[in-house]
Amino acid sequence: MVVVAQEKIDRYTNQGWWGQHTLWDLFVDHCQQRPQATAVVDAANRSDFAYEHKQSLTWLSLSQAVNALSWHLLQRGLNRDDVVVAQMPNCVEQFVVYLACAKLGLIVSPVPIQFRENELHTILKITQAKAVVTFASLRQKERQLDSQGMWLALQSEHTHLKNMIVWGDQQDQHIQIKDMLKGVSDQQLQAIDLAHKNANITANDVFTICWTSGTEAQPKGVPRSHNEWLVVAPSIIEAGNLKPFARLLNPFPLINMAGFSTGFAAWLVLGGTVIQHQPFQLDVFLHQLRTEQIDYTVCAPAILNTLLQNEHLLEGIDFQRLSRIGSGSAPLSDWMVRGFEEKYGVRIVNYFGSNEGAALTASDIDVPDPQWRAAYFPRAGVEGFDWKISTTKKIKTRLVDLLTEEEIVESGKTGELRFEGPTIFSGYFGAPEMTATAFDDQGFYKTGDLFQIAGPKHQYYQFVGRSKDLIIRGGMKISSEEVENLLLACPGVKEAAVVAVPDQIMGEKICACIATDDEQNVSLKSINDHLKNQKHIAIFKLPEYLMFVTTLPRNPVGKILKRDLREQARLKFIS
DSSP states (O other): OHHHHHHHHHHHHHHHHHOOOOHHHHHHHHHHOOOTTTEEEEETTHHHHSSSSEEEEEHHHHHHHHHHHHHHHHTTTOOOEEEEEEEEOOHHHHHHHHHHHHHTTEEEEEOOOTTOHHHHHHHHHHHHOOOEEESEEEETTEEOOOOOHHHHHHHHTTTTTTTEEEEESSSSTTEOOHHHTTTHHHHHHHHHHHHHHOOOOOOOOEEEEEEEEESSOEEEEEOOOOOOOOHHHHHHHHHOOOOOOEEEOOOOOTTTTHIIIIIIIIIHHOOOOOEEEOOOOHHHHHHHHHHHSSSEOOOOHHHHHHHHHHHHTTTTTTTTTEEEEEEEESSHHHHHHHHHHHHHHHHHEEEEEEESOOOEEOOTTOOOOHHHHHHEEEEETTTTTTOHHHHHHEEEEEEEEETTBBOOOSTTOOOOEESSSTTOOOOOTTTTHHHHHHHHHTEEEEEEEEEEEEETHHHHHHHHEESSEEEEEEEEEEEEEHHHHHHOOOOOOSSSEEEEETTTTTTTEEEEEEEEEOOTTHHHHHHHHHHHHTTTOGGGGOOOOEOOOOSBBOTTTOOBBHHHHHHHHHHHOOO
């Protein structure tokens, strides 16, 4: 399935930014060149959240498992361009599933393990997925979800979902990674290879559909081709100063831009090793940094702050090897960025990005001053500035006044940052109306993020806020509108608004601002019980603060004044 316009394909191919090789082609190359090298490794605490214990696969053993699953998928009648939803924790099985889909020309749609019926109904309706791959149960801290039972219920409502493939505890209908490692017979392999040949997959075919909330009340699918993934890999490799065969520690969910660009695209370009981490657990993360010979990882700003404030936690980590760490999704502290560099020689790379492909990279290569790197990003693709990170040379950006649509070229004015180039998606999957509003009349993607021009030569962008009504909790984007609509169905709620409360660890947490005549019976617990048990929303979308208001503040035309509510919530819960 190719969703990119031919004009765009021709333009970026002629410029040398898109090529002919698929992600599968890269995998085959590494399997042939380094079959016995380690490709993927589980977290040591795998048994806490998944069946069996830590797995470690070479390129050869991973290839054997991929072929075994490919045969299984073919036997289920899955064909080129069929969508396969994958709901799995960070584990080696993700690579087996993704690569089997890449070989057969299937489109993989990874979803967060926190998603429940509320989100999954929409995703299944949009994609008309033919199969789901999941674990028998998904464990999160003290909670354990009967994932198989949930998907069986969903399957009964979506007749197109013909197949459910379950990894997990030993049962007849379940797949075990140890069984996949046995590979396939020569006859089966010939059939798999013939199916791959007949699929005739190109680098411009859609490989993934990832999901973002945006400001809408339903998830939006972002299709990305092999080329669209491969073009973002250099922003990781060059900024991280990574060499072939690098060892990458992946603590981000392998489901969207943050995790996929490093843990899959860059991994395949480098032919390296990915060490998985799930869920984020500081002691496990630090143990992996000490024992797994890590060359690069990514980490939330709040965690990096905590580590620098408690330097004994960093003892035993080889910072000669781990010389770059990526961060983002929340403002960075210049104290932290400078501290890691001065004390450990570690350059923190500051990333801004989205599933849609809008991405900026502030590395020491282009922004050597750590104080500036904490706050500023290169003005990519703006005439008069030359940057070294190659991805930065391929995109164009413009800052636009939201009231006048005029382009901003001087400092001190706030505007929306917009992107155009080979990293940017072509439109939301199955959602032409959303796609139409996502781009401006010059073809630039409208991020909804507000920036200003900064720096002595006006060479940088500085993030100042969001125009879209989003909450970003732990890197996950949450639509305020979605949660508000669900809150209005809760017993006793007359009016509802949702705002973000700053949080040192998660970046932001959700505050539900409620108007009610029944404060005695409306509580945070009652609201969350309703959202969780009746509306079946993802756990990370549940409010963590509740603020009662007599009435929601509004402007003269009836729009809720979120800024007033944010300040009230901040003073109530933070100050």
